[in-house]
Every structure is written in structure tokens, then in C-alpha cells.
Amino acid sequence: MPTDPVIEVRNVTKTFAGVRALDDVDFTLNRGEIHALVGENGAGKSTLIKVLTGIHSPDVGRISRNGRISTIYQEVNLVPLMSVAANLFLGREPRNRFGLIDRVRRDAEAAELLTSYGITADVRSPLGTLAVGEQQMVALARAVAADAEVVIMDEPTSSLEPREVETLLEVVHKLHEAGIAIIYVSHRMDELYRICDTVTVLRDGRNVHNGPLKELPRIELVSLMLGRSVNEIQKHGTTAFGEDHHADAQPVLEALDLTSKPRINGINVAIRPGEVVGLAGLLGSGRTETAKAIIGALPLDRGTVLVAGKPVPHNVKAATKAGISMLAEDRKTEGIIPNLSVRENIVLAALPRLSRFGVTSRIRQDRIVDTFVKRLRIKVSSPEQKVAELSGGNQQKVLLARWLCTEPRILLLDEPTRGIDVGAKAEVQALIDELAREGLAVLLISSELDELLDGADRLVVLRDGEVAGELEEAQLTREHVLTAIAAEVMDDADSH
Amino acid sequence: MMTTLTAATRAKVLQRQGAAVALVLMVAVSWLVFPRFGSLDNVRDLALQGSFLAVIALGMTFVIITGGIDLSVGSLYALGGVLAAWGSQHGFLVALTLPLLVCGAIGLINGLLIARTNMAPFIVTLASLLFARGLLLAITDEGANTYQIAPDSAFVELGRGTVAGFGYPIFIAVALCVLGGALLNRTGFGQNVFATGGAEQSAILMGVPVARTKITVYTMSGTLAGLAGALTAAYLQSGVTVIGVGTELDAIAVVVIGGTLLTGGMGTVLGTVIGVGLIKVIQNVINQIGTLDSNYQSVVSGVFLLVVVVLQRILRR
Ligand SMILES: Nc1ncnc2c1ncn2[C@@H]1O[C@H](COP(=O)(O)OP(=O)(O)OP(=O)(O)O)[C@@H](O)[C@H]1O
Numbered sequence A: 001m002p003t004d005p006v007i008e009v010r011n012v013t014k015t016f017a018g019v020r021a022l023d024d025v026d027f028t029l030n031r032g033e034i035h036a037l038v039g040e041n042g043a044g045k046s047t048l049i050k051v052l053t054g055i056h057s058p059d060v061g062r063i064s065r066n067g068r069i070s071t072i073y074q075e076v077n078l079v080p081l082m083s084v085a086a087n088l089f090l091g092r093e094p095r096n097r098f099g100l101i102d103r104v105r106r107d108a109e110a111a112e113l114l115t116s117y118g119i120t121a122d123v124r125s126p127l128g129t130l131a132v133g134e135q136q137m138v139a140l141a142r143a144v145a146a147d148a149e150v151v152i153m154d155e156p157t158s159s160l161e162p163r164e165v166e167t168l169l170e171v172v173h174k175l176h177e178a179g180i181a182i183i184y185v186s187h188r189m190d191e192l193y194r195i196c197d198t199v200t201v202l203r204d205g206r207n208v209h210n211g212p213l214k215e216l217p218r219i220e221l222v223s224l225m226l227g228r229s230v231n232e233i234q235k236h237g238t239t240a241f242g243e244d245h246h247a248d249a250q251p252v253l254e255a256l257d258l259t260s261k262p263r264i265n266g267i268n269v270a271i272r273p274g275e276v277v278g279l280a281g282l283l284g285s286g287r288t289e290t291a292k293a294i295i296g297a298l299p300l301d302r303g304t305v306l307v308a309g310k311p312v313p314h315n316v317k318a319a320t321k322a323g324i325s326m327l328a329e330d331r332k333t334e335g336i337i338p339n340l341s342v343r344e345n346i347v348l349a350a351l352p353r354l355s356r357f358g359v360t361s362r363i364r365q366d367r368i369v370d371t372f373v374k375r376l377r378i379k380v381s382s383p384e385q386k387v388a389e390l391s392g393g394n395q396q397k398v399l400l401a402r403w404l405c406t407e408p409r410i411l412l413l414d415e416p417t418r419g420i421d422v423g424a425k426a427e428v429q430a431l432i433d434e435l436a437r438e439g440l441a442v443l444l445i446s447s448e449l450d451e452l453l454d455g456a457d458r459l460v461v462l463r464d465g466e467v468a469g470e471l472e473e474a475q476l477t478r479e480h481v482l483t484a485i486a487a488e489v490m491d492d493a494d495s496h
Numbered sequence B: 001m002m003t004t005l006t007a008a009t010r011a012k013v014l015q016r017q018g019a020a021v022a023l024v025l026m027v028a029v030s031w032l033v034f035p036r037f038g039s040l041d042n043v044r045d046l047a048l049q050g051s052f053l054a055v056i057a058l059g060m061t062f063v064i065i066t067g068g069i070d071l072s073v074g075s076l077y078a079l080g081g082v083l084a085a086w087g088s089q090h091g092f093l094v095a096l097t098l099p100l101l102v103c104g105a106i107g108l109i110n111g112l113l114i115a116r117t118n119m120a121p122f123i124v125t126l127a128s129l130l131f132a133r134g135l136l137l138a139i140t141d142e143g144a145n146t147y148q149i150a151p152d153s154a155f156v157e158l159g160r161g162t163v164a165g166f167g168y169p170i171f172i173a174v175a176l177c178v179l180g181g182a183l184l185n186r187t188g189f190g191q192n193v194f195a196t197g198g199a200e201q202s203a204i205l206m207g208v209p210v211a212r213t214k215i216t217v218y219t220m221s222g223t224l225a226g227l228a229g230a231l232t233a234a235y236l237q238s239g240v241t242v243i244g245v246g247t248e249l250d251a252i253a254v255v256v257i258g259g260t261l262l263t264g265g266m267g268t269v270l271g272t273v274i275g276v277g278l279i280k281v282i283q284n285v286i287n288q289i290g291t292l293d294s295n296y297q298s299v300v301s302g303v304f305l306l307v308v309v310v311l312q313r314i315l316r317r
């Protein structure tokens, strides 16, 4: 391929209060290529992107850009209170002949544009009323519609459902055909190998590898990212889940007839101690709502939640007291307290347990925090660092640690490994496994089929807010699950 | 997040219409109870009184939607009046432009400090509240020296002239509010105002010139406060030094009563106008009752504000 760089970065270094996020990085993006940018959580990917787009200025180094750049940042970068259409066209609204914003045209164009991304929501409603995945698609549509020479996507698929991921990859393909260069950041190997031509691997802020992706075996890519030898990595499988768990007979959690119209309708789930029950289904099938209903965060029309046979009042406080904890899907808005330290964020939920007579033992806090920081490999300069300063993936690990250290009896995990790098993903999966073996009951929601297949002992399949089927251990195969999730998806796949 | 926002939308509708409904009810009841309330004279007077506050509150609406606050407008209002009265010796143009330029410049400094140094708007504008009031006292010998405006000057006409008995300031205020509404809803600048207040970090990532937007709204707010001062001076035929104490709080109150979120990101000019109407009708009614101490007017406005803010909080859940 003739080299024709649209973006060139030479010797860039960027330091945040002592943390070297980028260390003498060189990076070249050629016209028309799809360039994968990979690395562990905190490796410096998002920082490099922000340096490219001019949000951060580098301490040292040179950047040259030969074209307009349009970016989807890792954190959803839209305004929840403004309408969908206003977000989509912010900064380039269609005007009438007086130079005023033509709202009718804007809304019509927005509706048309979004329909092609599979979003049918009212474009005049506030963006914040859309589901996270839909918001992500709006961000995508916005970035693509901006007609730029370079489109940068920082973990665009981390909050998308399989079907939406397909839409996104199609969009990437179209952009590629139109000769637009793309920088693509993701922790999902499948996607990277499907679409990317070249790869740049960052490790601890340094560029450790550049080259064509297809020729690089997966395992080697992982070893480059983690900085460990191939042999060491081969000992683990694709996921780190162990053997199945031997569950006791009596369920510790029973959810009966959970109904909250129109989202969920008559859902029954039971989990025994030591059992991992997976919730499968498409976007909008009611998985997150089911978890929220169990923890008491979703108003119910009817239904009861029993813990060890005793009904639990329908509110979060009572549910937490009964031993239920939930890791929410939308971590940015439902959990992280950006201005508190990593330590404070982790021990927050466990404080009552850690205190005696209202006084918390700092030594115990530090010990717990230390354990989780090591175990989940949370990249921090010190436990006192503000959570807001961590990379996206590391923020998620902090939240996971928060709920794990409350030592719940029942743990509801909504997409626990979303946005977490390959190395830490295995750690999280191993941890879930270990906790289940110790008798914890786990409800696992994941869009990644492998994670459900390997991690869950049993699957409850939801469709349109109802239980569409249950799959026992013996039936847990890819085909079975896909059929159960939605016949239409299979049809779609066949017709391609 | 999803539930919060649908609730917020509902809250928005409820607040805006809530204020409108309250206004209609107040007007209807007052009309029936107080024979003088509906008289043309009283309506003219009400509208004129409201127009000065509306001009100030218009600027405040923009500031609050960006998530800020401007405490300096009361002092700038008074300063604008004194500068206009002093300037009227040098003709119409000086009388009008001097307050706009000086108050606009103070607003600009507010904006620069807030946008460039990230200082809290509360602190910065509190400082200019004190600064402007001090400046005002200094140029008037501690308020002892009241500049008069010659009764036959063209500048007085600006405050006292009428069309069909309705004062010029009413038309100026209406025109500015219409322009302000268009600016807020139909221009790129307006979108930037909403984006800045709705989610500042996202706005930056979306390429919104957040700093410039903030600087602009504070400059606007200062300028409008100066204009309101000039109009008041023209109406009163002198630069009264003691006015404007606490006016910033009235302005904030009417903006919030009008349904603009105090946390930013959402609001309307129409709401603010309704808020002004409501406060002025309450004041007027209390005056009509006559026997009631006029201090009750603050009591009633205060209670009203509290109800609105509490509602905002509850509905946002
Ligand atoms: N504003 C900031 N202040 C302090 N440190 C920061 C800031 N932004 C990033 N960092 C640090 O820089 C390092 C790189 O972060 P970056 O967000 O670039 O990682 P990343 O590769 O995008 O990771 P992830 O996969 O988790 O998104 C991290 O150690 C992070 O803590």
C-alpha cells in the first residue's frame, strides 16, 4: 500500500500529574485504512485519541493532520437534556433563508438518518430517554454524518447489542469503501480481526507494535498487549470460567411474576446458592429491567422477590439488606462518583459492614482496596487517586470491586466485563467463578455469547419482556441459545 | 437515567404550564375581586413595572441555562441608571451607550474570569456585585449626589414616551424577549447555550465553544442589566442610587418560576416572561389590598419560589 498519511504523530509524550499516559509515541494513519488501536485498560488509547483531536495538547511531540476528524469518544459525548435531533446536528443545523435553525427540516432529516441505523425513537424527545445502546448509535450517526476524512471510534461497541454491532460494522464498511480512514479501539478481538487492516499496540503509554493485523496471530496480539509470553497466556482458555458449580437444592433467590408494563411481563427466575444463572436476550428484551426489578429499582405492577423464602420489600435498601447487590449496566450515570478517590468508591457500599460503632477501620479498608486493586489489576497511581482520572475500563473495575466487597449473597451482574481488557476480563470471570464456588448466587447478563455459555450453569432466555425459554446445562450450545434468543436474528444471518 | 429524564421532561412541561396556569388564575381572581385591577391604567402600569425586570431576567435566563448564575445584575442595574443620568448631560447617545458599555464590560470580565479561570460564577459575580455597588457609591459621593435628567431631553422620552398609553420600555422589553427567544431556540449560539449547561464535558467533546458561550452570556446579562437601568433612569428622570438591591434575586426567582432548571440545560424565555408577570401581579394585588404591608410581597414571592423549586426537585426524580 502506498503510504499517504492523514494523521502523523511523532514522539508524543503526555503526562497527567506524574502519570505518563503516553511515552514517546509514534503513530501513522494512512488514507483509507482501518487501523486498530489496542492495549490494556489504561494503556493510553483514549489519551492518544484526545491528543489527535486536540482535546489534550501533548507535552512534547508533533502532530500533523491532513483532513477533518470526527470522533466518537469512549464516554458517551452527547447532551442528555437536548433532543435527539439537536444532538445529532449540534454545530451544523440546517438553516432557513434567514439563517435561523430550520427545526422542522432538522427533525425530519434526523428521523430519516436514524431510521437507517435502526432507531425509531421520537427525535424530538430528550436524548437521555433513549437506552444507552441507542445513544451510542446516535453518537455514531453524528460522527459519520459529519463527513470527515477520518473517523475515530473509541470502544464504539462496548454498549451495543449483537444486532447493533452488526449495524455498526456495516457502517464502518461503508465508510471504508468511501475511502475514509478509521481508527478503531476495541477490546473485542473478533471485531478487530473482522474489520481492521493494521494494528498499533500500546502498553503503558508506549507503542510496542505496529503492523498488519491479519498476519498477527491472536495469541501474539494478546501477548503484546499484556507484555507476557505466549506460553503463559496459552494456559488459559478463551474465557477463564472453571467447572460448573454444584448447586444446593433450595433457591436463595426467587423472583415471581415480575411485571412492569410495558417492559417486563410475568418473569420468573430462581437462583440457588453457588449457581450462575445467565440472562440471555436481545436489546430491549428486558434483561436489565429484570435485574432492576429484583433489586427494587424498577416500579412493579405486580410480582414478588423472595430471598431464602422470605419476601423482600420492593426497594433497593431492603434488597441490599437482604443480601442482593447489583452492578449496573450504565456505570457512568449509575454508580461512579468521579470526585471521590478509588478507595472511597470501592468501600462505599461496604462501609456499614466495615464499621463498628460508626467508626470505620482504615486498616481494613486499605486491605480490601489493596486486594481488589491487585486482583482486578486496576491501574492507579495510588488508591487515593480520583476515579475521574482513571481510564474507562479501570473505572468499571472500580465499580465491580465495590459490589464484590460487600460480600453479597446474591449478585446481579449487568455486563460485568464490558469495556474491560482481555487480561482483566479473565480475572473477572475467574472471580465470578470463585465466588459462586463459595456459595454466592449470581445472575449474569452479557451480550457476549461465549461469556454466557462458559459462565452460566443455566440460561433464562428473555424475549420482548417475557421468559421465552430456559436452557439447562446440557443444552448450552451456541445454536440452541441463538435459536432461543430470536428466530429472526438467525434469518437475518442466513440471508447474508 | 432514563426515568430521570422522562420525569424531567414532564417536570419541564408541568413547570412551564404550572406558572402559566397560576398566572391565568391570579389574573382572573384579581380581576373579579379588585375592580381597579382590570383598569387600563393598572394594566399599563403593571406592564411597565414588569418590563424593567423582564430585561434583566432575559439575560439571567441565558446565564442560568448555561448552568451559571449572575449575582451582579442588581448592582449593574443601579449603576446603569446612574451612568445614564450622568451621561444625559452629553446627549441621548452618551446616555444610552455609556451604561451599556460599562455594564457590558463588567459582564465581559465576569465571563472571562468564569470561563478562563474556572472560578465559580457565584463567587465571581458576587465580587462584581460589590464592585459595581462600590463604584456607584464612589461616583455619587456615597449616594448623596443624584444626577437629574432634564425633563425635556430626548432621553426621558425613551422612558416616558407612550404608544396608546403603553410606555416605550414595554415595547423594548417585548422586542428583546422575542429576539432572545429566537436567539435561544433558532441559532447555533442558542444550541451552544443548552449544550454548555446540559453537559459541559460532552459539549467540549462535541466541539461546542463552551468558553466563548459563557463569556457571551455574562456579557449579555451585564449589558441588559445596564439597559434596564438606563430605561429606569429615563422613566424616573434621575439616576436613583438605592434601587437594584436584591434585584438579582428577583431575576433569579422569576427565571426559576418560569421553569428554567437552576442546574442548567433547560429553560425558555417565555417561561421567564410568565414568571415576571406572576411576580408583578402578586405585587400589584398586595398593593391593591392596601392594608397589607408591602413586605408581604416578598413573603408571597418567596413561598412561591420555594414551591416551584421543591416541585422541580421532586419531579426530577
Ligand atoms: N485527566 C486525567 N488525569 C489524570 N490521569 C489521567 C487522565 N486521563 C487519563 N489518565 C491516565 O492516563 C492513563 C491512560 O488512560 P487512557 O484513558 O488513555 O487509557 P485507555 O487505554 O483508553 O484505557 P481503557 O481501555 O480503559 O479505556 C491511565 O493511567 C489514566 O489513569
Ligand SMILES: [Mg+2]
Residues within 6 Å of the ligand: A045, A046, A047, A074, A154, A391, A392, A393
Ligand atoms: Mg479508553
